[in-house]
Amino acid sequence: MSRVTISDVATAAGVSKTAVSFAFNNPERLGHATLERVLGVAEDLGYTPHPAARALSMRRSGTIGVLIPQRLSTVFANPFVSELIQGLGEQCEEHDLTLLLVPPLDGSLEGAIRQASVDGFISIGLSPNDRALEVLDRIGIPTVLVDSDGSPGHPAINIDDEGGAHEAARHLLQLGHRQVAILVLPPAREQVNSTPTATRRLAGYRRALDGAGAPEPVAVVAGISVAAGARAFESLPKGKRRPTAVLAMSDMAAIGVMSAAQASGLRVPEDLSVVGFDDVPASAWTNPPLTTVRQPIVEKGRLAARLLIQRMKGATVESPPPLSTSLVVRKSTSRLINSDLRNKGR
Amino acid sequence: MSRVTISDVATAAGVSKTAVSFAFNNPERLGHATLERVLGVAEDLGYTPHPAARALSMRRSGTIGVLIPQRLSTVFANPFVSELIQGLGEQCEEHDLTLLLVPPLDGSLEGAIRQASVDGFISIGLSPNDRALEVLDRIGIPTVLVDSDGSPGHPAINIDDEGGAHEAARHLLQLGHRQVAILVLPPAREQVNSTPTATRRLAGYRRALDGAGAPEPVAVVAGISVAAGARAFESLPKGKRRPTAVLAMSDMAAIGVMSAAQASGLRVPEDLSVVGFDDVPASAWTNPPLTTVRQPIVEKGRLAARLLIQRMKGATVESPPPLSTSLVVRKSTSRLINSDLRNKGR
């Protein structure tokens, strides 16, 4: 009762394996009568070509891999990936491709890469000196990087992280904030120090804050989860050096900060302004709705997939210019109410 | 400059292909000296076994497929899947498996199933008479159903939809609501009328509402997206028959209803109570925080994967009892303030 193979169909229909193969992949090479017969027999027997055999023979598997830098449970806690997959998926469906999620197996992303039977890879947030990249071009699978630094061999899709971050920080400055805390993105993988994305955003924040009469901002590393954001809030300085605003690099972390702040009795934005990064859909429904830097995530996925598919067809493609970001001002930021001044006024 | 194959390594190391294969899969069958040498040469040449060839030969691909009933862009708009994947992923990583997302290709889920080189399938929300199921057991790939009706051949993971729904409806009744609208889940796939899940939840709502002195509830089909929820709100009866509460079958739809209601000047929960279903993380941060029926989504994924892996090992497994749900009362529901009574009081 094992699987029906092409030979079974061939003998049942009284033709060669070749004929059966042609019936499916090259129907015009068969006479009308035999074509019908073969297809009929195949249907009756419930024949389905074995995907692995097909992939081996055709040198193409019809799937593209998504390199997930961390455990699925941590990465999928951030709606960012969901959005990205929506973009990737749209293109995949259009080109009859399926999507393979490739997280580190047994702690090793390299190992997982080798195992994966794919025609191309999309990597998320890989740092440019990650060893996984070596493996990738050693086995010569076309790859498109998302949120990394591009290299000659690998086109990269990026957004204007620096600009977006700069705009966010300036927004806070304009509202009068000077005591600002930065929630830094954690490294995508254990080995590296920090993602290119985090580096660029930090640079953007700094460029705005430096020389704006603001004291050196406190920087706290926070994961991209709500819980991590909440923990980060707890570790913020209290008392005199308490920040009046926080820049979060991820909406999830920002939401965590808001929750924790509110739980501790602070009001957002009156006592603490919070700005996120990404503009995931949930940011619009939070309480208060989150001020954040919008990036076109779905579009990013779409673009990445499109480029990868081109590469898979043999084209050489360049990294496109960074996608632009925009500040979405909602209700989680407000003008600083200087409590010191108010106190003096009494 | 094509790929390095096992033969390349074999000749370079002066051994047979078998020896190279053993070096990787059966190292104890080789002498220490040759083992080292082969491994060394392989490393130098950058050899990586071809996954498809391996899969063909070993009859196992090391990946499990997730059958997505609709386009990725619509399915991944609901955090439910993200949560589910977290659960699936945890088990996959533990067993060195990768996860293949299989949406309908060219409109056909059956076709996509055939293409997929996987060792097992997890299906989401398939109705028991879906043609995809036939294909599945014709090619004899072990499958575990999530949110479907189980059948002898296919174990199914479910929650107590009926009970959860009943509890939600009773909650509204206890708060005094009688004019209740139900947002019905749309069918998972075009062909079928409605998912088993939707049917069971509806039954739960009905059992509570029937004979509770409530008029026949209005039922509106709403997608699982926020936008669909908003649209559903618009199509609710106005005026005298305006519902004072809505039961949503999905948190996303519930959030859509809240937004739309608030946008139209209604207050939640004072003017309209809303209850969701699922308790996705975002429900806790909405404004107001959403009252909803909690189901253990991550656990569901974990369990499904665990069962599937057992099946893949040859064990026959039964459908486990439905996972239990619980009502999480937050701030989107409140006691009915009967405006008619209030008017009379004047």
Added chain:
DNA sequence: CCGCTTTAGTAAAGCGGTTTAGGGGCGATC
């Protein structure tokens, strides 16, 4: 009726691995 092009179908060689059955060498056993 003959040579030439199409047409319809096939045999066999891959694709790149794994695995079974077995062979050569060599020290230990009797």
Added chain:
DNA sequence: GATCGCCCCTAAACCGCTTTACTAAAGCGG
């Protein structure tokens, strides 16, 4: 000194499909 067993290693079959020749028959103009 023949025999046995053990340790290493290999030849060859196989996994299930695609594809490149190639052949036999049919069609066709002259």
